[in-house]
Amino acid sequence: MRRIALIVIALSAGASVRIAAETHRFTPQQFYLTYSFAHPPALHIKPGDRVVTKTIDASGVDWNGKNVSGGPNPQTGPFYVDGAEPGDMLVVTLEKIETNRATAYSGSLLSPYTVDPTAIAARVDREARRVTWTIDKGRGVARLDQSDVQPGGIELPLRPMLGCVGVAPARKEAISTAAPGAFGGNMDYAFMGAGVKLMLPVNEPGALLFLGDGHARQGEGEVAGTGLETSMDVEFTVDLVKKKAVAWPRLESETHLMVLGSARPLLEAFQHATSELQRWLMADFGFTERGAQIFMGQATEYEIANVVDPNFTVVAKIRKSTLPRR
Numbered sequence: 001m002r003r004i005a006l007i008v009i010a011l012s013a014g015a016s017v018r019i020a021a022e023t024h025r026f027t028p029q030q031f032y033l034t035y036s037f038a039h040p041p042a043l044h045i046k047p048g049d050r051v052v053t054k055t056i057d058a059s060g061v062d063w064n065g066k067n068v069s070g071g072p073n074p075q076t077g078p079f080y081v082d083g084a085e086p087g088d089m090l091v092v093t094l095e096k097i098e099t100n101r102a103t104a105y106s107g108s109l110l111s112p113y114t115v116d117p118t119a120i121a122a123r124v125d126r127e128a129r130r131v132t133w134t135i136d137k138g139r140g141v142a143r144l145d146q147s148d149v150q151p152g153g154i155e156l157p158l159r160p161m162l163g164c165v166g167v168a169p170a171r172k173e174a175i176s177t178a179a180p181g182a183f184g185g186n187m188d189y190a191f192m193g194a195g196v197k198l199m200l201p202v203n204e205p206g207a208l209l210f211l212g213d214g215h216a217r218q219g220e221g222e223v224a225g226t227g228l229e230t231s232m233d234v235e236f237t238v239d240l241v242k243k244k245a246v247a248w249p250r251l252e253s254e255t256h257l258m259v260l261g262s263a264r265p266l267l268e269a270f271q272h273a274t275s276e277l278q279r280w281l282m283a284d285f286g287f288t289e290r291g292a293q294i295f296m297g298q299a300t301e302y303e304i305a306n307v308v309d310p311n312f313t314v315v316a317k318i319r320k321s322t323l324p325r326r
Contacts, residue, residue, distance in 0.1 A: 021048035021237075028054060031074035031212070035166050035185055036174035037204045041080035044206075047240040051079065054100065055162070055212045055232045063100040063231040073164050073177035073186055073213040080206035081238055088202040089241040090167060092209065096235035097160040097194045104133045104142060104216045104230035108149065111308045114223040133228050135216055142216050142228050156217060161193040162234070163213030163227060170203040177212070179310040180262035182272075184249045186213060187260050187313045188222045188306035191253065199250035202240075209238070222306045248276040256301075257318045262311040270302070273316035285323055 024043060032039050045051060055076050056062045060069035084090060108131050112120060131149060133142045135158070144154040166184030169175050180187040184200050192198070200207070211234065215227025251258040259280065261272025277300065281292040299322045305313035 021050065022046070023050045023052065026051060026053045028056075028076045031056060031060070031069040031076065032078070032210065033070060033072070033074060033177050034174040035075070035169055035177065035183060035210055037168040037172055037208060038174065039078050039168075039208070041206065041208065042077050044080045044082055045238060046082045047238060050095065050235060050237045052233075052235050055214045055234055057105075057231050058163070058213050058226065058229045059105075061231065063233075065101065065103075075164060075166075075177055075210040075212040076234075077210040078168065078206075078208035079210075079238070080208060081240060082206070084202045084207040084240055085205060085242075086202055087243055087245045088207075089244040089246050090200045090202050090207045090209065091239040091241060092165060092198045092200065093237045093239070094162065094165075094192070094194055094196055094198070094234070095237060096233065097162060097214065098233045099135050099137060099158065099160055099214070099216050099230050100233045101231055102135050104135055104228035105130045105226070106133060106228050107131075107225040109225075110223055111225045113307050114221065133216070135228075135230065159190070159193065159217040160232065161190060161215050161218060161227070162211055162232070163188045163192070163215055163218070163222075165192065165198055165200075165209075165211045167200050167202065167210070168204040168208035170201075176310070177210075180260070180306070180313050181311060182248055182262075184260075185262075186306075186309050187249065187262060188213075188218065188227070188309060189251075189260060189303075189313065189315060190218045190220045190222075190227075190305070192251075195254065197252040199241075199246055199252075201246050201249075211236070221304045222308050225308045246276070247279070248272055250276070250280060251315075255320060257320060257323075259316045260305060260313055261316070262309075262313045264311050266304070266307065266312045266314065269312050269314040270316075273302075273314045274300070277316045277318065281318070
């Protein structure tokens with residue numbers, strides 16, 4: 001079923017194009033464990049289109065509780081964006097992310113990179129095991145009821161997000177869905193939720209957009225090695241900015257501009273995010289080279305998105321209220 005509407009897409013340079021937008025309802029049957037140009041497109045979409053779809057959890061279990069794929073992080077897609085060419089920028093707006101089943105699982109130990117070696121050595125309970133959470137959408141919470149783990153249980157508000165959103169990497173690489181990089185991927189940023197706008201480089205014709213690894217919520221850093229892993233109902237729209245290459249994923253929320261840099265060691269991820277944020281300020285906000293550096297020195301904020309994936313991810317942020325008016 002498709003719904004057609006006429007909309008206006010605003011481009012960053014101020015120009016706009018008028019296109020006929022469609023809504024596509026896509027239920028995935030095939031899932032992928034690599035980001036790669038070699039995977040056949042699941043669906044062709046156009047700039048301005050909306051896609052209503054689903055993702056399965058990080059271990060391959062779907063919204064019916066059925067195991068339909070291996071892991072890690074099986075991806076829905078890829079979505080081929082008509083007109084996207086290398087050197088363009090793909091803009092993905094996450095319109096809706098909602099849990100679609102009553103359970104999630106998580107890890108139960110802090111990951112080795114997150115604590116002192118002496119803290120690991122001091123552990124009494126060393127068994128790596130999953131725990132199962134109950135999702136109560138009506139109350140907007142996830143609850144863990146295992147008295148052997150925590151008497152009285154643990155309850156936290158839902159904060160649905162996607163651990164993975166990415167495009168086909170450059171240089172014809174095939175990269176595991178466990179990893180983040182310049183193409184996006186498994187960035188595991190706790191605030192990759194509904195309402196944000198993610199900007200990704202286009203490396204292959206059609207961009208080939210993948211998404212998955214839904215979390216009912218996740219703490220910053222993903223320090224237990226997982227979020228609350230579950231399946232999701234997802235709606236997103238895509239736009240395309242021609243001939244505007246970006247080196248690292250950019251993100252815009254209601255309050256911030258952000259860049260997500262991924263690498264190992266953590267310092268290199270920090271450097272990627274900081275360098276790309278400077279480029280963004282110079283290209284789009286009228287800063288000189290030195291002016292951008294002076295501004296960033298007093299206005300930049302940082303978050304650690306993950307320290308458990310093959311590459312770590314750091315977020316460099318600027319509060320939009322501090323930017324000069326355009």
